[in-house]
Amino acid sequence: MITMKDIIREGDPRLREISSEVSLPPSAEDIHLANSLLEYVINSQNPEIAAEYGLRSGIGLAAPQIGILKRAIGVHVTDLQGNLYSYALLNPKIVSHSVEEVYLSGGEGCLSVDRDVPGYVPRYARITVTGFDTRLGEVKIRLKGLPAICFQHEIDHLNGVMFYDRINKTNPFSPPEGASPLERK
Numbered sequence: 001m002i003t004m005k006d007i008i009r010e011g012d013p014r015l016r017e018i019s020s021e022v023s024l025p026p027s028a029e030d031i032h033l034a035n036s037l038l039e040y041v042i043n044s045q046n047p048e049i050a051a052e053y054g055l056r057s058g059i060g061l062a063a064p065q066i067g068i069l070k071r072a073i074g075v076h077v078t079d080l081q082g083n084l085y086s087y088a089l090l091n092p093k094i095v096s097h098s099v100e101e102v103y104l105s106g107g108e109g110c111l112s113v114d115r116d117v118p119g120y121v122p123r124y125a126r127i128t129v130t131g132f133d134t135r136l137g138e139v140k141i142r143l144k145g146l147p148a149i150c151f152q153h154e155i156d157h158l159n160g161v162m163f164y165d166r167i168n169k170t171n172p173f174s175p176p177e178g179a180s181p182l183e184r185k
């Protein structure tokens, strides 16, 4: 199982690499990779397991964060309406998105970043993502709210982008043009 010692931290050059597409149908190894990313996120949200293994509770994890430069992510997040989005996704791709943007009113963090970086991170309000899920196969997922933000954050990792790259340098708290805040409950 993945634990905190496996998660590489900012400064490691691999976090700035572009990850490679996984060939389909996926090998057993690539299926295991995506499943282990999702397993980390699920474990990290279980108080007993998180305490036992010292896991930082997270809602998503991308393969480059464990030093594997493949296009795989694990996401396990519930939106404000209580809908659960749980995916072990290979080759995730944003195929369409809204013009409208949102941002988390509390800013973003990252399991690979051990410091607070204040500021608003503009994200598309709504996205459509395709990919190969290890349980469902080829999927086309329409997302909004926190799940949409999470998928964008994880897919950024596959392109070597960190959340703070997107914070306005001159005024970190200037609301992105036409964006609305998503309150963290």
Ligand SMILES: CC(C)(C)[C@H](NC(=O)Nc1cc(F)cc(F)c1)C(=O)N(CC(=O)NO)CC1CCCC1
Pocket: 056, 057, 058, 059, 060, 061, 062, 065, 104, 108, 109, 110, 111, 112, 146, 149, 150, 151, 153, 154, 157, 183, 184, 185
């Ligand atoms: C880095 C950490 C702060 C642990 C972050 N969790 C998080 O934002 N939880 C959260 C946010 C809410 F708005 C409401 C709520 F209920 C829980 C996270 O897991 N990640 C995953 C990560 O680092 N992936 O690489 C960062 C998030 C920032 C925006 C989406 C993912």
Ligand SMILES: [Zn+2]
Pocket: 109, 110, 111, 112, 153, 157
């Ligand atoms: Zn991150």
